[in-house]
Amino acid sequence: MIRKSKDFLNLPIISCHEGITVGTTVKFLINATEKKVSSIIVSDDEYYKGVKLLPVNLILGVGNDALVINKSSNIVPYTNIATAEDLLKEQIDIISSVVINNHGKKEGIVEEFEIDDEYNIVNVIINKNSNLVSIPIDKVKVFGKKLTIIEDEDIIEKNGINISDDNIDKEKELHSDVNVVSPLDNLPTNPINDTNDINKINLYEYDVYYDSTFISDFKVGNKTYKKGTNFNEEILNEIYSIEPNKLKDLVNVLE
Known part of the structure; x- marks a missing residue:
């Protein structure tokens, strides 16, 4: 399964x-x-x-x-x-990692991954230009701390399987009634410098975008970041404090 x-x-x-x-x-x-x-x-x-x-x-x-x-x-x-x-020190977070092909081109961001009954990772689901695409694990070369490296740029087109947004929405509804209060809920929302405490919320996976430029206007709550604005740590913290769910959309508006 x-x-x-x-x-x-x-x-x-x-x-x-x-x-x-x-x-x-x-x-x-x-x-x-x-x-x-x-x-x-x-x-x-x-x-x-x-x-x-x-x-x-x-x-x-x-x-x-x-x-x-x-x-x-x-x-x-x-x-x-x-x-x-050793695994804790590596701090491998697949979700929200930036996807790079082996020619150095940014392909998107990891939205989800799938595992089998033996807990092997079998597919990685990538958000590329707001489209969800499933990539089989044999096309994934490396899982890094903040990066997922896949084979050449044609892999998504050749091997990716488009996933219906309707199915994604239905799954979100299915799990929406699970609401567990965790001691981690009250942790600070700013990026954490203590990399030894992996339970803390970690925003550093987005620092690969620093000095990138917004290629279109990006609205978060009542605030709009104009096209041409340089993305930095201050903006990251602002977006997280206003509407954290918008972070996953950064890959579509930064270049």
């Missing part, structure tokens, strides 16, 4: 053995070399003690309303997993 990454995130984690909620799924820990999900990073009442992980092989089931595990002890400190520290 193929699932989207968003199907696993922002869900309460239920322990079958104790019959309680033991945490909330926050984000994936990615093994970029193997192109698969290693663990899920978890937020719980003791989040201040450090990063905790749920190895994906211990997940019993995933539904629209919860992720189910056998017992709370399945969630462990990252120090209990031999490879976790």
Whole structure:
């Protein structure tokens, strides 16, 4: 069965053995070399003690309303997993990474990715000029910290599969009733300098756009950034504070 990454995130984690909620799924820990999900990073009442992980092989089931595990002890400190520290240092965030082909041309931004039952990444969904296109994993060369590198510029045209916007909207509606309050909700909204704390909101994935120019007017809330304006960190923070969902549209208006 193929699932989207968003199907696993922002869900309460239920322990079958104790019959309680033991945490909330926050984000994936990615093994970029193997192109698969290693663990899920978890937020719980003791989040201040450090990063905790749920190895994906211990997940019993995933539904629209919860992720189910056998017992709370399945969630462990990252120090209990031999490879976790190295993966945490890499900080691979596939979602919102900038897509570059191997000739150095920007192709879009990653909107989503899909995984199979073994948690291998099988497809990457790219937003290119407001069109969602699915690229098979064998056409992805590298997952980097802020970049996803794919094969030459013809790959999207030759291998990409256009995805219906209607289907995307229906899936968003399906998951819209999941509303989990996480201890991370109250974190600051400015870019974070502490790169060791991967639970913090990280806006640095957009700094590759600094000094780019708006190729058209870009309206965010009641503010409009005029064509020809240079994009910088101050503008990034403004957009995030006004309408954070607009960040994903930057790839379409910067050059």
